[in-house]
Amino acid sequence: MMTINALLRGAAASAVLFGMVGCTSQPDIAPDATGKPAAPAGASDPSSPEYFRVTVGDTIYFTTDSVDLTDSARAVLDQQAVWLAANPKVKVRLEGHADERGTREYNIALGARRAQTVSTYLISKGVDVTRITVVSFGRERPLTACPREDCWAQNRRVRTAPQ
Amino acid sequence: MIPSICKRRGGALAQIAGACLLAAASQLSISPALAQSEEAPAKLKDAPAAPTKRAPAATPAPVAPGAPAATTAVPYAGRTSITVKGGEFKPIPVALPRFRAAAPSDEPLAIQISDVIAADLARSGLFTVIGGPPLDSIGVPPDMKAWAARGASALIAGEALLEPDGRLGARIRLWDLALSEQRKQLRFLAAPYGWRRVAHKIADIVYTELTGEKPYFDTRIVFVEERGPKAKRTKRLAIMDSDGENVTYLTTDQNLVLTPRFSPVSQEITFVSDASGKPEVYLLNLKTERQERLGVFPGMTFAPRFSPDGERVVMSFTKGGDTDIYILELATRRKRRLTSSAGIDTAPSFAPDGSKIVFESGRSGGQQIYVMDSDGSNQKRISAGPGSYGTPVWSPKGDLIAFTKRLKGKFHIGVMRPDGSEERLLTSSYLDEGPTWAPNGRVIMFFREPRSSKGTPKLYTVDVFGRGERHVPTPHGASDPAWSPLLGK
Numbered sequence: 324m325m326t327i328n329a330l331l332r333g334a335a336a337s338a339v340l341f342g343m344v345g346c347t348s349q350p351d352i353a354p355d356a357t358g359k360p361a362a363p364a365g366a367s368d369p370s371s372p373e374y375f376r377v378t379v380g381d382t383i384y385f386t387t388d389s390v391d392l393t394d395s396a397r398a399v400l401d402q403q404a405v406w407l408a409a410n411p412k413v414k415v416r417l418e419g420h421a422d423e424r425g426t427r428e429y430n431i432a433l434g435a436r437r438a439q440t441v442s443t444y445l446i447s448k449g450v451d452v453t454r455i456t457v458v459s460f461g462r463e464r465p466l467t468a469c470p471r472e473d474c475w476a477q478n479r480r481v482r483t484a485p486q
Numbered sequence: 487m488i489p490s491i492c493k494r495r496g497g498a499l500a501q502i503a504g505a506c507l508l509a510a511a512s513q514l515s516i517s518p519a520l521a522q523s524e525e526a527p528a529k530l531k532d533a534p535a536a537p538t539k540r541a542p543a544a545t546p547a548p549v550a551p552g553a554p555a556a557t558t559a560v561p562y563a564g565r566t567s568i569t570v571k572g573g574e575f576k577p578i579p580v581a582l583p584r585f586r587a588a589a590p591s592d593e594p595l596a597i598q599i600s601d602v603i604a605a606d607l608a609r610s611g612l613f614t615v616i617g618g619p620p621l622d623s624i625g626v627p628p629d630m631k632a633w634a635a636r637g638a639s640a641l642i643a644g645e646a647l648l649e650p651d652g653r654l655g656a657r658i659r660l661w662d663l664a665l666s667e668q669r670k671q672l673r674f675l676a677a678p679y680g681w682r683r684v685a686h687k688i689a690d691i692v693y694t695e696l697t698g699e700k701p702y703f704d705t706r707i708v709f710v711e712e713r714g715p716k717a718k719r720t721k722r723l724a725i726m727d728s729d730g731e732n733v734t735y736l737t738t739d740q741n742l743v744l745t746p747r748f749s750p751v752s753q754e755i756t757f758v759s760d761a762s763g764k765p766e767v768y769l770l771n772l773k774t775e776r777q778e779r780l781g782v783f784p785g786m787t788f789a790p791r792f793s794p795d796g797e798r799v800v801m802s803f804t805k806g807g808d809t810d811i812y813i814l815e816l817a818t819r820r821k822r823r824l825t826s827s828a829g830i831d832t833a834p835s836f837a838p839d840g841s842k843i844v845f846e847s848g849r850s851g852g853q854q855i856y857v858m859d860s861d862g863s864n865q866k867r868i869s870a871g872p873g874s875y876g877t878p879v880w881s882p883k884g885d886l887i888a889f890t891k892r893l894k895g896k897f898h899i900g901v902m903r904p905d906g907s908e909e910r911l912l913t914s915s916y917l918d919e920g921p922t923w924a925p926n927g928r929v930i931m932f933f934r935e936p937r938s939s940k941g942t943p944k945l946y947t948v949d950v951f952g953r954g955e956r957h958v959p960t961p962h963g964a965s966d967p968a969w970s971p972l973l974g975k
Contacts, residue, residue, distance in 0.1 A: 336610035389913055390807075391834050398562055423716075423935070426876035426890050426919055427744060427966070428789040429846070432802065432809035432830040435786060439807025458764040459786060459804070468716030470916065 348480045368455045370410050372485045379406045383441065385479040388425070396439075400441060403483055404448035414486045417441050419459040422433060422475035423468075427461055434459030434481075456486075521675045522687060545548065578696055580607060581638035581663070583618035583628075585656070588647030595681060596620070599656060602685035603642070603692070605729060606703045609947070610693060610929070611954030624659055627668075634663045642692055646681075652679045656884075658688050660695055669695055683973070684836055690972075700926035703728055705971075706970040707922075707931065708746040708755055709945065711735070712963035714949045716939045723757060724769070728924075728969070730945075730959045736770060745920075746770075748970045751796035754778065755968075758788045767801050769816075781814045788833040789832045794840045799826070811845055813860075824862035835906070836860065844868075844878040844887050844904070855889060857904060867905060868906030879918055880904070883927030886950060888931075890919045899932045901950055912952035922969045931958065933965040953957040 367371035376383055380403070383396035392400070407413060419434030419441075438457040446452050467474040512617045582604050584714040585596035609615040616638050621628055624643040641661040649655050653675050660670040670691060674684045683704060690701030705728045710721050720739035723746050726732055736755070737743055741941045744765070746757035753772040758765050762779070767787040768775040781787065783803050790801040796816075801894050803823075811825040811834045825831040829848035836843055843860050847867075855869035855878045869875045873893030880887055886901045891911065897918045902909040917935035925932070928950055942963020948955040958964075 381583045423917065424831070425892070426872075428802065429830060429876050431786065431788050432804060432832050435804040435809060436807045436830070442807075457785075457807070460742070460760070460765070463719075463744070465717050470937040470939070474939075 335457055369406075375403075375406055375410075375483075376483055379403055381484065382480050382482045384476060385435055385437055385481075387422070387479070388433070389479075390433070390440050392440060397444070400444050401448065402447055407438070407445070407450050407454070414454045414456070415445075416456045416458060416484045416486055417445075418482045420464060420466075420478055420480050420482070421459075421462045422478040423462045423465065424475060425462065426462070430461035431459050431463075432461075434461050437479075437481050440460070441483070445483075506928045523673050542661070547938055551740035560922075575612075577612055577614045578617055578639050579637045580637065580692065580696070581616045581633045581641040582607070583641070583643070584620045586620045586624060587645045588645055588655075592647045595654065596644075599646050599681055599685045599688070602682055603644075605892060606686060606689035607692065609730065609956060610695070610703075610728065611956075612677065612948060614698060624657060627666075628661060630661065630663045630666050640664055640669070640692075640696060642688070644688065648678065649675070649830060652664075654684060655679050656684050656688065658691070664763075682727060686705050686727070686729075699928055701972065702924035702926045702929060704973050705925060706973065707945075707958075707967050708736075708748060708970070709933075709960070709964045709967040710743055710746065712942045712959070712965055713739070713940075719942075723755070724960075725772075726960070726970065733961055736772070736824060745966050745968075747791050747968045749792045749796045750794055750971055751879045753871040754796075756790040756792060756799050758790065767799065768797075781819055783812075785820075787812075791835050794838055798835065800834040802834070811843070811862075822862075825865065833877045837880045838882050838884045841879075842904075844880050846876050846878060855902075855906070857888065868904070868910070869902065871909055871929065873897065879921050879923060881923050881927040882925055885927065888923065888930050890921065899930060899948065902929075910952065912948050912950070913946070913955060920966055922967050923974050924969050931967045931969060932965060935965070 337391070368374055380399040383392070383399050386393070407415065417438040419438030421430035421433045425433065435457065438459055442455050442457050443475045445455065462478070465478045467477050517911055527586055529815070570616050584600045584602060587593040587596040604615045604617065605969040608615050611614050615751050621643055624645045625792045628643055630641070632878050641663055642658060643661065644656060644658040646656045654677065656673050656674045658670070659668055661860055662669050667940050672691060674687065676684050686704040689703045693699065694701045694704065706725055708723065708725045711724045713720050721743050722739045723736035723737060723743050724733050740761040740845055742765070746755050748755060755768065755770045755772065757768055759768050765786045765894050766787045767780045767790040769780045780790070780799060785803060785805040787801050787803050790799050798813050798815050800813045801812060807829065809830045810823060810827070811831045812821050814821045822844070825847070826849055827849040831845060831847045831854070834843050834845040840856055841860055844855060844857050846857050850867065852874040852877050854867050856865055858865040875891050878887050878891045879889070885903070887904055888899065888901050891898045891900050896914050897916065898911040899913040899918050899921050900909060901910040912930065913932065915934050916937040918932055919935070921930045923931045929947050930950065931945055931947045933943045933945055943965040943974055945958040945960060945964045945967050946955055947958060
């Protein structure tokens, strides 16, 4: 057992890590038809996480209350599987998210189902199960926050985060 | 004068009261102690005691915590009381002349205590408060005809002082103006910083005496403080008095924290944090400030709630994308799976007698409310209406289940009987969520998230008939409220 202060000190370190990850997730750029925002400089190394995020595409999206993969989501995941095959040492964390139109508890469970669906798909494409961890943040970490379907659609997502 | 049909309460409530007593005995560190004693009721014809004499410094033998409710007699026809069983009623007008200050230096204290009592009573929605200057003496009967002529049905005569030893003293007499008789006479002693609790206690006594319902003002709320726009929220656990005062923080804002819940019997809170990188259930001891992860699960845990005896925590565990309900025994950390449906099973909440658990499940399509025995057997759907249901919470009285409902793009707080009948929606907005019950089972607190991406959520209360929706002020945004048991002594 740790005291609150000890725990919070540890947490502060992990929050810094999260902050860095967050900076690379392009929260303000809406995905285009391919789900790939414009490429910034520095993403030319095909084994880099930046290349994975920008060129391969690290995030797929879901329709309302659904855990089913759309065709465009499958296309992105196929590319992710190819990239993971080419970079066999990289492990990934699948982060499931939901929009704000459901209760906290339900959305954590829904995000977990979405992340699990992605995990199952990637495994079916040859990614080793031991390279994948799954987590859900429900509706707690929205990318955008307007009360409209186009914003909710961006928040119903699973992000594949290279670790 | 309003006729009363108040009834004594049944077995389930007796158990709740027992739980409250235990909680009361151990909750001193989250709130200052106070002593309360009942003075012999003075009859109208009795010679009044000298009122301005300072009370002896010795603490009177305190009555047992919870005694205010226990000493409430069943009101009889003719007494001033209010029927709060149905949706229709008229608030009871109560006269609350400002408390007397025993000495001029006691005046700020007298004013503060009077104001808090008046705010509590008005906030309940069951009373209108008629103010006035302090009485010349609380030892003699007030001019009941004059107060009745101003429309009052009852009068609270009070006096406040600082004892020579530095403690706060307060005396009250509650008068029934319709019958011209005294209903209650009480004295309180507390640490000076406990003046708010004294005021809440007095409001509780008046509330209980005039409504026949159990009290709820002398309680605390644990909640999640939220700051910043939706896409950049920071959250931390906070605790405050039931009227939104005395906010103190239990965590800093580095982690996501969700759904804190009070133990019914100890100074502990269970909540969800992502401190480890994923949402998991934690236990926080308010006295020692220690927190620890609850149980070892190979995945995420969330939606925790204590059992009524405080010995177990029921929660959701997600493995392989499947979310089911587990129960964890705190002493042994042994866990047991209660549900195994393919759909999402979450948001479990115990019945007050511990025999059943209500939860939400998506096993039949959209989320619906189910009830099962506390060992996981006899799982039965109880909700039947359109829309989807979530976060069911069993009333401490046992008679109702509060829930969040999504219907046609809006969110509502509602209640239904434990068999699913008599569903009624109490509130409506873009996002109302997360009901929690006042310990008397009559008032529900919840949070409301605004449509706007910039606004933060706010806390509200509403009664079980949907009346008197009120904002509970907090310094910043607030969500996920959970009501404590009565604090007791």
